[in-house]
Amino acid sequence: MDSKYSTDAIAAARSLQVFTHIYVSMATFWTYDYACSIREEGIFLFCSRWSKVKLLYVLTRYVPFLLFAAHLYMNFVPDETSDTCQFVNNICSGLSMISIICSECFFILRTYVLWNNNKVVLAVILSTFATLIVGSMVALFSATAIAPFETSLIPGITGCYQSSGSVRLFVPYLLLFGLELMLISLTLTCAIQKWRITNNRLCVIILKHNVLYYACGLVFSMxxxxxxxLLDYAYSGMFQDFQIIVHAILATRMHLHLWHVDRTDDPGVFTSINLSDLTPTAYNESSYD
Structure with a gap:
């Protein structure tokens, strides 16, 4: 880069380039994953009955497409202004919140089922989840309000970043870390209690899925x-949406796997997963598909 530009301008430009490369890689990875699972997903979408959980699946699976479209627009459109960046970023923040909420709901439901639909456990989880949502929204939108967006001073470098005040963006991920630490603790406690008294295959799959999901979530949150x-310029947010995309992929992939495992012997007939079959003492009629 031209030496006439300051060290700060060069560092900012490089951070924008790295951020753009990461986002293009994420979009490619998401598209590849979608292409690999399109057959199984088509069977699920057309053969399973419509329910709240299926709607949750559709939101989790397809909201990231909108998120990619908005972010790639912000990364590649030249001559952006601070106001344009802030507007598009607010849209991206909203889509990110929807995506992560939907992904977490899958595993909140699974944890609730593993605990025999225990209302106390559900109340504790939902209270923590509500705190996460409110705290994240306050942190995200207040950080956007007080931290102006800047673009690169070097011609040909597109995209924008928050120059200062964005340090509070760690708050949503700290809250998410706390939620997932609580959920993995509940899952492991349930696994220890039931390991010797249940041979249900679906229960074992859910336990394994939950542990893998929360382990990935804890690592990415940290x-x-x-x-x-610790990082400046666009580097500070380069893995934030990556975590959201990984959560969405894991949640939808695991749900597809669970649904297909519960298929009947007749390949033309599909049934919902009865949640009461996943726990040895629950006898309600709730279903999950």
């Missing part, structure tokens, strides 16, 4: 907390 606090 990475995002550290990058938000």
């Amino acid at each position: 990475v995002n907390v550290l990058t938000s606090l």
Whole structure:
């Protein structure tokens, strides 16, 4: 880059380039994953009955397409202004919140089922989840309000970043870390209690899925907390949406796998997963498909 530009301008430009490369890689990865699972997804979408959980699946699966479209627009459109960046970023923040809420709802439901539909456990989880949502929204939109967006001073470098005040963006990921730490603790406690008394295959699959999902979530949440606090320019947010995309992929992939495992022997007939079959003492009629 031309030496006439300051070190700060060059560092900011490089961070924007890295951020753009990461986002293009994420979009490619998401598209590849979608192409790989399109057959199984088509069977699920056309053969399963419509329910609240199926609607949750559709939102989790397709909201990231809108998120990619908005972010790639912000990354590649030249001559952006601070106001344009802030407007598009607010849209991206809203889509990110919808995506992560939908992904987490899958595993909140699974944890609730593993605990025999225990209302106390559900109340504790939902209270923590509500705190996460409110705290994240306050942190995201207040950070946007007080931290103006800047674009690169170097011609040909597109995109924008928050120059200062965005340090509080670590808050949503810290709250998410706390939620997932609580959920993985509940899952492991349930696994220890029931390991010797249940041979239900679906129950074992759910336990394994939950542990893998929360382990990935804990790692990514800690990475995002550290990058938000320690890095500058666009580097501070380069893995934030990556975590959201990984959560969406894991949630939808695991749900597809669980649904297909519960298929009947007749390949033309599909049934919902009866949640009461996943726990040895629950006898309600709730279903999950």
